Amino acid sequence: MTVAIDGLTYTDKTYDGSAIEPTGTLQITGGDVRVSELEVLYEGTSANGMNYSNSYAPKDAGTYQVTYKVADSNEDYTGKVTYTFTISPKTVTADMIGTIAAQEY
Numbered sequence: 279m280t281v282a283i284d285g286l287t288y289t290d291k292t293y294d295g296s297a298i299e300p301t302g303t304l305q306i307t308g309g310d311v312r313v314s315e316l317e318v319l320y321e322g323t324s325a326n327g328m329n330y331s332n333s334y335a336p337k338d339a340g341t342y343q344v345t346y347k348v349a350d351s352n353e354d355y356t357g358k359v360t361y362t363f364t365i366s367p368k369t370v371t372a373d374m375i376g377t378i379a380a381q382e383y
Contacts, residue, residue, distance in 0.1 A: 281309040281357035283316070283346050288363040297335035298365055304346065309355045317347045325367050339367040 285305035322342030347358035
């Protein structure tokens with residue numbers, strides 16, 4: 279039996295050094311599957327060209343997708359949902375750069 283997995287929203291964001299987190303509450307309908315039993319996989323490519331594949335949310339600028347999936351070991355249910363999102367590079371501005379003390383050369 280296939281279950282429906284939904285309830286989250288991923289919004290694009292600008293790099294701030296933290297992992298991107300969804301908003302909302304993950305819900306499973308149509309079967310007896312706990313949210314804690316879902317497999318989670320983040321995949322994508324960072325802005326510097328590095329491939330990413332991990333169960334932890336990415337922090338680097340790039341384009342990614344996350345898939346929440348009923349584990350293959352569950353013989354009674356199937357189902358998955360995929361969200362796509364982008365972490366944009368942060369623009370460096372003059373106020374981000376501090377003064378540098380005089381250096382002897």
